[in-house]
Amino acid sequence: MLGSAVRQALLDASYAADWVQTGDAATEALATHDFDLVVLDLGLPGRDGLDVLRTLRGRQVTTPVLVITARDTVDQRIEGLDHGADDYLGKPFAVGELLARLRALVRRRAGAPTPTLSNGILALELATKRVTVDGQETVLSSREFALLQALMMRPGAILSRAQIEHAIYGWGEEVESNAIDVIIHGLRKKIGAGRIVNVRGLGWMVKQNGAAA
Amino acid sequence: MNNASLRKRLFVWIAAATVVISAISTAASFTLTFEDANELQDAQLVQLTNTLASQSSITPATHFQPKDSEDAETHLAVHVLGTRPLEDDPHIDLLIPESLSSGLHTIDQRGVRWRVMVSTSAGGQRFGVAQRQTVRDEIAEGSALLTLVPIVVLVPLLLLIVHRLLRQGFSRTVQLSAEVDQVDADHLSPLDPSGVPSEALPLVVAVNRLLARLGSVLEQQRRMVADAAHELRTPVAVVRVQADNLGNADLGEDARARLNILQGGLGRISRLIEKLLDLARVQGSTLLQDEVFPFDAEVRRAVEETLPLALQRGIDLGVSRLDPAEASGQPAHAFAVARNAIDNAVRYTPDGGTVDVCLELRGAQILLTVDDSGPGVPADKRERVFEPFFRVLGSQQPGTGLGLAIVRSAAQALRGRVALEARPDGREGTRFAYSQPAAARSAER
Numbered sequence: 001m002l003g004s005a006v007r008q009a010l011l012d013a014s015y016a017a018d019w020v021q022t023g024d025a026a027t028e029a030l031a032t033h034d035f036d037l038v039v040l041d042l043g044l045p046g047r048d049g050l051d052v053l054r055t056l057r058g059r060q061v062t063t064p065v066l067v068i069t070a071r072d073t074v075d076q077r078i079e080g081l082d083h084g085a086d087d088y089l090g091k092p093f094a095v096g097e098l099l100a101r102l103r104a105l106v107r108r109r110a111g112a113p114t115p116t117l118s119n120g121i122l123a124l125e126l127a128t129k130r131v132t133v134d135g136q137e138t139v140l141s142s143r144e145f146a147l148l149q150a151l152m153m154r155p156g157a158i159l160s161r162a163q164i165e166h167a168i169y170g171w172g173e174e175v176e177s178n179a180i181d182v183i184i185h186g187l188r189k190k191i192g193a194g195r196i197v198n199v200r201g202l203g204w205m206v207k208q209n210g211a212a213a
Numbered sequence: 214m215n216n217a218s219l220r221k222r223l224f225v226w227i228a229a230a231t232v233v234i235s236a237i238s239t240a241a242s243f244t245l246t247f248e249d250a251n252e253l254q255d256a257q258l259v260q261l262t263n264t265l266a267s268q269s270s271i272t273p274a275t276h277f278q279p280k281d282s283e284d285a286e287t288h289l290a291v292h293v294l295g296t297r298p299l300e301d302d303p304h305i306d307l308l309i310p311e312s313l314s315s316g317l318h319t320i321d322q323r324g325v326r327w328r329v330m331v332s333t334s335a336g337g338q339r340f341g342v343a344q345r346q347t348v349r350d351e352i353a354e355g356s357a358l359l360t361l362v363p364i365v366v367l368v369p370l371l372l373l374i375v376h377r378l379l380r381q382g383f384s385r386t387v388q389l390s391a392e393v394d395q396v397d398a399d400h401l402s403p404l405d406p407s408g409v410p411s412e413a414l415p416l417v418v419a420v421n422r423l424l425a426r427l428g429s430v431l432e433q434q435r436r437m438v439a440d441a442a443h444e445l446r447t448p449v450a451v452v453r454v455q456a457d458n459l460g461n462a463d464l465g466e467d468a469r470a471r472l473n474i475l476q477g478g479l480g481r482i483s484r485l486i487e488k489l490l491d492l493a494r495v496q497g498s499t500l501l502q503d504e505v506f507p508f509d510a511e512v513r514r515a516v517e518e519t520l521p522l523a524l525q526r527g528i529d530l531g532v533s534r535l536d537p538a539e540a541s542g543q544p545a546h547a548f549a550v551a552r553n554a555i556d557n558a559v560r561y562t563p564d565g566g567t568v569d570v571c572l573e574l575r576g577a578q579i580l581l582t583v584d585d586s587g588p589g590v591p592a593d594k595r596e597r598v599f600e601p602f603f604r605v606l607g608s609q610q611p612g613t614g615l616g617l618a619i620v621r622s623a624a625q626a627l628r629g630r631v632a633l634e635a636r637p638d639g640r641e642g643t644r645f646a647y648s649q650p651a652a653a654r655s656a657e658r
Binding site for chain 1: 443444446447448449450451452453454455457458461479480482483486513516517518520521524529530531532533534535570
């Protein structure tokens with residue numbers, strides 16, 4: 001039931017999808033065909049999903065595997081990742097999230113030309129210091145880039161003033177009391193005021209999913 | 214129901230029995246000693262008479278003239294039968310009739326009772342040695358009373374000791390009931406049977422068995438909730454994915470609007486399932502080992518995770534104070550408290566409102582408060598909102614009704630206290646207040 005619905009979702013998103021319903025069929029299909037991605041429901045009839053995963057990894061198959069499961073406590077998540085899953089999605093989920101994670105897995109497998117930090121709107125190419133906002137390239141000063149990079153290391157996490165100062169200034173460097181505010185003011189002008197959110201009393205952050213809000 | 218204290222009852226009965234028995238023994242001992250003393254005095258009288266009888270001639274009242282002496286021994290008078298003493302002394306004013314035979318007699322004369330020993334001297338003279346009965350009684354009473362002293366002194370001492378022993382014997386029982394009072398649903402630890410008297414031991418063992426049964430019933434209930442939520446996940450996932458797929462089909466504007474409502478409902482069901490699992494997890498994790506962790510880090514993470522919802526609703530979510538504070542317990546519980554409290558505040562605050570989070574280390578207590586600018590919770594509902602699925606009537610918010618129940622369970626696991634209050638600054642809204650002891654290390658700072 002879930003399988004057919006997921007297959008429909010993948011077809012709608014223009015993926016070519018094959019659907020097998022048992023662990024053995026999955027093992028056999030993976031042995032005979034070359035897939036770009038595997039979506040594996042752990043609640044398979046006949047054979048345990050983790051067992052399928054083990055067999056797969058035992059044969060040196062490196063195809064990315066996204067595991068879907070109703071068991072999602074932290075311990076079970078870790079167990080799944082230990083068995084070679086590339087990502088984990090707990091039931092029930094929105095199709096949008098499934099597709100986003102699959103895209104990320106495909107990208108990771110293709111190998112990004114340079115490491116990039118992205119939250120869907122903002123993208124920072126670390127090697128070339130290229131910054132794009134919604135696809136539009138923007139030029140940032142080195143301080144601005146360093147500050148944005150610190151925030152983009154973990155979108156959604158709040159960094160305090162002290163943490164940001166520590167990230168962009170070296171030891172012993174004099175920091176003006178309003179230096180961070182000045183840099184953020186400049187940054188907001190270039191990338192849009194709403195891209196960096198101030199959280200009263202805690203610090204600043206960039207949104208986890210820039211496209212959503 | 215008659216719940217008279219066993220200790221008090223025992224003491225009253227032991228005290229009554231002691232008093233009655235010692236009263237009887239006092240009376241008996243007094244009577245016996247009194248009689249003994251009289252007999253002894255008779256023997257002395259006889260001995261004295263025999264001594265006098267060995268003389269050839271008796272001089273009346275020459276011996277033992279008592280005049281000023283208070284010594285009872287001297288209140289003796291020697292009379293020749295049928296004659297009055299020479300001196301006019303009321304102490305020896307006695308005429309022993311000649312008709313009296315030899316031996317001991319008690320005679321009454323002008324209202325005074327005498328004890329008389331009559332004998333014949335070596336010279337054939339009949340005489341008597343007399344003693345007033347009142348004097349004899351005084352002496353007997355004196356020695357009889359002396360025998361009572363130990364009883365009168367020892368009985369109160371005995372009662373004091375009994376009282377002490379009883380209190381000591383029952384103190385462990387009193388302590389046990391205090392322990393039973395402290396047992397709560399999250400910490401069903403068995404009672405410690407050490408030091409319990411063997412008579413009370415079966416009760417302690419039975420209570421421990423009851424606690425174990427209660428624990429397994431609660432555990433079953435938790436597992437039931439968790440299992441039900443788990444089982445719901447797959448079918449709900451199927452419906453959700455299919456509804457999303459429907460959105461990819463060619464739909465009219467009307468159908469799309471209806472689909473949006475359907476998807477909103479499915480989203481809420483998903484959230485409810487997540488919260489049910491959170492609740493089961495928080496309630497079921499009390500067996501895990503406690504650790505010392507930074508409470509402030511969990512509050513910070515909770516603010517981070519609630520921020521997207523706050524931004525979406527245009528609510529100013531901020532932190533007015535965030536003291537570094539270490540707590541003992543499980544970090545996941547602290548996170549559950551902070552996350553659900555903040556989430557709840559944001560959900561029940563109208564768009565554009567304010568939510569203030571404050572974490573303060575006051576002495577050895579960690580205080581977390583979350584103030585919102587929502588409509589407030591009526592005072593009579595502030596306790597009930599912590600019950601699962603209870604919602605204030607009229608609130609239109611798409612909450613699950615489980616957030617504050619999770620908070621309360623997590624707070625119990627951390628041995629903290631939660632309450633909803635009116636805002637102390639008098640503005641419209643609600644204050645959520647949570648307090649728990651800080652870990653020792655944190656309190657020292």
